[in-house]
Amino acid sequence: MSTSLPKPQPYHHGDLRRALLDGAMAMLESGGAANLGLRELARLLKVSPAAPYRHFDNKISLLEALAVRGYQQFSAQMKEAAIGDTPEARLAAMGHAYVRFALDNMELFRLMFSPELKRANRPTLRMAADAAFETLRIATATSSPDGGRIAALQAWAKVHGLAILLLDGQIAIREGENLDGLIRAIIGTEPAGA
Amino acid sequence: MSTSLPKPQPYHHGDLRRALLDGAMAMLESGGAANLGLRELARLLKVSPAAPYRHFDNKISLLEALAVRGYQQFSAQMKEAAIGDTPEARLAAMGHAYVRFALDNMELFRLMFSPELKRANRPTLRMAADAAFETLRIATATSSPDGGRIAALQAWAKVHGLAILLLDGQIAIREGENLDGLIRAIIGTEPAGA
DNA sequence: TACTTATGTGGTCACTGTTAACATCATCGG
DNA sequence: CCGATGATGTTAACAGTGACCACATAAGTA
Structure with missing residues (x-):
C-alpha cells in the first residue's frame, strides 16, 4: 500500500516558457x-x-520577450481606443489610452523604454516598437492636415512626458481631483486652440 | 642612489570621497x-x-549623492538660462536648457529620475529635486497670468517628454537637421499660438 | 525498438554588494 | 614629546547573482 507520496513532480514542467513569462x-x-x-x-x-x-538565452532575452508582449498589448489598446468623430478627437483618445497604459502597467512601460533593452538593440524588439509607434504616427499625420512633423512630435512629447511624470509621482494629484480628468485636461487642449 | 621605487602608495588615499564621486x-x-x-x-x-x-552606506547612497549633484547643476543651469524679455521667452529658454541638460548628461539625467532612487526615498534627494523644480514652478506661474496649473503641467510634460524621447533615440534627427532648432521648434510654439 | 531532440538537473565559475575584524595614520590632550 | 582616539583602508569572508558545462530524463519519430 504505497501511501500517496507528495507527488513525484514530473521531470518536465509542461509549459515552462509560458510560466517563465x-x-x-x-x-x-x-x-x-x-x-x-x-x-x-x-x-x-x-x-x-x-x-x-x-528557453531564453539570457536575462536580457527574457526581458525583451516581456517588452515585446508589452508593445503588442500597447498597440492593441491604442487601436482600440482610437474612436471619435474627428481626427483630433481620435488622437486625444489615443493619447489618453497611452497614459492609461503607462499607469496600468508601470514597470512594463518602464521596461519597454528601458535603455538597458535599447542598448541590446534586438531586432524583434525594434520591430514590435516600430509597429506600435507606426499606429501613432498615422494618427498624428491624419490629424494635422499639413502632415506637420512638429505638431506630431509636440503631441507625442506631451503625452509621453505626462505618462513618465505621473509614473514617477512627480505630478501631485490634489485632494478629490479626478486623475482621468486631469489627463484629459492636459492632453486635450490642442496647440492651435481649435 | 636609491632608484625611485614605484612609490610606496600612502595608506590613505587623500580625498577618496571626491575620487569616488x-x-x-x-x-x-x-x-x-x-x-x-x-x-x-x-x-x-x-x-x-x-x-x-x-564614505557611503551602500550603492544607493553613492548614486543618491551623484543625483543630488546632478540636481544642483541642473538647477543652476536653469536659472542661468532664464533670460529673455517676456516671461514666455524666459520659460522657453528654460525649457531649452532643460532638454540640453538631459542631452549633455544623459545617464545622470536618467539617474535623477530613476525609480530605483525614488524607491529609496532619501530626504536629501527629495530636497534637491524639489529645489530644482521650484525654479521651474515659479517660471511657469509668472508666465501664465491665471497661474494655470494645467498650462504649467502641459509645458513641463512637453519638455520632459521631449528630453526623454531624444535620450532614448526615439526621435530621429533628419539629414542636415539642426538639433537645437528642432528643440526650439517643439517647445517654442505656445499653446495660445502667440 | 533504437535514434534523436527537447527539456530539466547539479555543480561550478566569476562576479557583485555587504559586513566584520584588523591595520594604519593623523590629530589632539597631557 | 607621547600616547589615546577616531577616521580611514585592508583583508577575509558570506550570500546572492548570471552564466555555463556535462549529464539525466522524457518525448517523439524513423
Missing part, C-alpha cells in the same frame, strides 16, 4: 526589472536555476 | 547606473573593495 511579469510589476532575478524566478517555479536558459 | 560619474556616463559597480570603482581607484563603504 507570466512569473517574470508578476515579479516585474512588483519590484522593477532590476529586482527580477532568473534564479529567484526559477525558485518560484520550483525548477532548477539553469532551466530558464533552455 | 568623480569616478562613479565617469562610469555612470559610460554604461549607465546598472553597470556601475562599487568593486570595479574601487579597483579603478586602486583601493580595496570595502573602502567605499567608509
Whole structure:
C-alpha cells in the first residue's frame, strides 16, 4: 500500500516558457526589472536555476520577450481606443489610452523604454516598437492636415512626458481631483486652440 | 642612489570621497547606473573593495549623492538660462536648457529620475529635486497670468517628454537637421499660438 | 525498438554588494 | 614629546547573482 507520496513532480514542467513569462511579469510589476532575478524566478517555479536558459538565452532575452508582449498589448489598446468623430478627437483618445497604459502597467512601460533593452538593440524588439509607434504616427499625420512633423512630435512629447511624470509621482494629484480628468485636461487642449 | 621605487602608495588615499564621486560619474556616463559597480570603482581607484563603504552606506547612497549633484547643476543651469524679455521667452529658454541638460548628461539625467532612487526615498534627494523644480514652478506661474496649473503641467510634460524621447533615440534627427532648432521648434510654439 | 531532440538537473565559475575584524595614520590632550 | 582616539583602508569572508558545462530524463519519430 504505497501511501500517496507528495507527488513525484514530473521531470518536465509542461509549459515552462509560458510560466517563465507570466512569473517574470508578476515579479516585474512588483519590484522593477532590476529586482527580477532568473534564479529567484526559477525558485518560484520550483525548477532548477539553469532551466530558464533552455528557453531564453539570457536575462536580457527574457526581458525583451516581456517588452515585446508589452508593445503588442500597447498597440492593441491604442487601436482600440482610437474612436471619435474627428481626427483630433481620435488622437486625444489615443493619447489618453497611452497614459492609461503607462499607469496600468508601470514597470512594463518602464521596461519597454528601458535603455538597458535599447542598448541590446534586438531586432524583434525594434520591430514590435516600430509597429506600435507606426499606429501613432498615422494618427498624428491624419490629424494635422499639413502632415506637420512638429505638431506630431509636440503631441507625442506631451503625452509621453505626462505618462513618465505621473509614473514617477512627480505630478501631485490634489485632494478629490479626478486623475482621468486631469489627463484629459492636459492632453486635450490642442496647440492651435481649435 | 636609491632608484625611485614605484612609490610606496600612502595608506590613505587623500580625498577618496571626491575620487569616488568623480569616478562613479565617469562610469555612470559610460554604461549607465546598472553597470556601475562599487568593486570595479574601487579597483579603478586602486583601493580595496570595502573602502567605499567608509564614505557611503551602500550603492544607493553613492548614486543618491551623484543625483543630488546632478540636481544642483541642473538647477543652476536653469536659472542661468532664464533670460529673455517676456516671461514666455524666459520659460522657453528654460525649457531649452532643460532638454540640453538631459542631452549633455544623459545617464545622470536618467539617474535623477530613476525609480530605483525614488524607491529609496532619501530626504536629501527629495530636497534637491524639489529645489530644482521650484525654479521651474515659479517660471511657469509668472508666465501664465491665471497661474494655470494645467498650462504649467502641459509645458513641463512637453519638455520632459521631449528630453526623454531624444535620450532614448526615439526621435530621429533628419539629414542636415539642426538639433537645437528642432528643440526650439517643439517647445517654442505656445499653446495660445502667440 | 533504437535514434534523436527537447527539456530539466547539479555543480561550478566569476562576479557583485555587504559586513566584520584588523591595520594604519593623523590629530589632539597631557 | 607621547600616547589615546577616531577616521580611514585592508583583508577575509558570506550570500546572492548570471552564466555555463556535462549529464539525466522524457518525448517523439524513423
